[in-house]
Amino acid sequence: MYDTPKSNRLHIAVFGKRNAGKSSLVNSLTNQSISLVSDTPGTTTDPVFKTMELLPLGPVVIIDTAGLDDEGALGELRIKKTMEVMDRTDLSLLVFTGENSNYSMEEQWFHELKKREIPVVGVINKIDINTPNEEQLKDKFPIPFVKVNAKDRINISALKQCIVENAPTDFEMPTIVGDIIKPKDMVIVVAPQDIQAPKGRLILPQVQVIRDILDYDAMALTVKDTELEDLLKALGKKPNLVITDSQVFKKVNEIVPKDIPLTSFSILMARYKGNLEVFVKGAKIINELKPGDKVLIAEACTHHALKNDIAREKIPAWLQNKVGGNLHIEVSTGVDFPENLHEFKLIIHCGSCMFTRKQLMSRLIKAEEAGVPITNFGTAIAEINGILDRVVKELI
DSSP, X not given: OTTSOGGGSEEEEEEEOTTSSHHHHHXXXXXXXXXXXXXXXXXXXXXXXXXXXXXXXXXXXXXXXXXXXXXXXXXXXXHHHHHHHHTTOSEEEEEEOTTOOOOHHHHHHHHHHHHTTOOEEEEEOXXXXXXXXXXXXXXXXXXXXEEOBGGGTBTHHHHHHHHHHHSOSOSSOSOSSGGGOOTTOEEEEEOOOSTTSOTTSOOHHHHHHHHXXXXXXXXXXXXXXXXXXXXXXXXXXXXXXXXXXXXGHHHXXXXXXXXXXXXXXXXXXXXXXXXXXXXXXXXXXXXXXXXXXXXXXXXXXXXXXXXXXXXXXXXXXXXXXXXXXXXXXXXXXXXXXXXXXXXXXXEEEXXXXXXXXXXXXXXXXXXXXXXXXXXXXXXXXXXXXXXXXXXXXXXX
């Protein structure tokens, strides 16, 4: 369970007013004191993330957030951080108490959650002190409710059951590659080990794809691009599929016969985490770019950029070579996403192995609202090399 990447876990966020007992609720759900509990409103500042196993859902992330009614300049910043949590939330817990019968603020946040199509479970907390009228709440909030005393961990098992019953079943696709391969299929995985590859291990998408191949009883043969041609000659039959790092798409495409299906880790992740059809449509816009156009390259994680960095050097160089002139290229990293999206002609996103599907889908929605096409590294590189139709043929 602890080896499961955060991006593969169901994300459950807790929202509510200050001093509604959100931190106590998180502690009760996790059976640990991982959130600071205090009678002083506004104790929780930045969101607090805790990984745990919640059967039968499996590995999940519980997120404690600042109060919806936080005040002052710092309070506005905390609320903004809480809003950003919604973009990675698969299921929300909205906490109520009987201490304040004005629920207009909860209604506002409930609207924000429903707008994002996030399932909501109502939690009536502090039932040992004052219990609000549940029927009146249900008139305003048509959601399931559970009454608890989080501080004394009363009725927490009922809340866990309600979470299980209301958790989305499609927060992540069931498989990365298992639906396009059969048992005993031979799949070649091309994993270049250049300066960008972490020493002593494979990058996360490569590990996830290999595991998925094995889970579906197929055979994974892993090789560097420099030995790919030798492997193809040594095999007694043609492989059923070749999956490569997108950075060597051009080279691998020239080596692999056209009758052998070919795709990349990034394209598989685009389908697994987001919407491949949207990314393919966005990649076609590359052919319409002109010198001087503004392009955003977005990465889900933050890392120290090395020589020949894919986002800062390789993709910009390939793009500008295809366009025939300089482009205005900006790079964003981590959870931050520019608010001026409408200024860009195209957004090129990474494979998002460190994002949840909800996070990536949120970015697709924001791009659509801004009227800006979005694609990802793999689909963009394939289009630049004129092989996009080939490498998505088996996936759309």
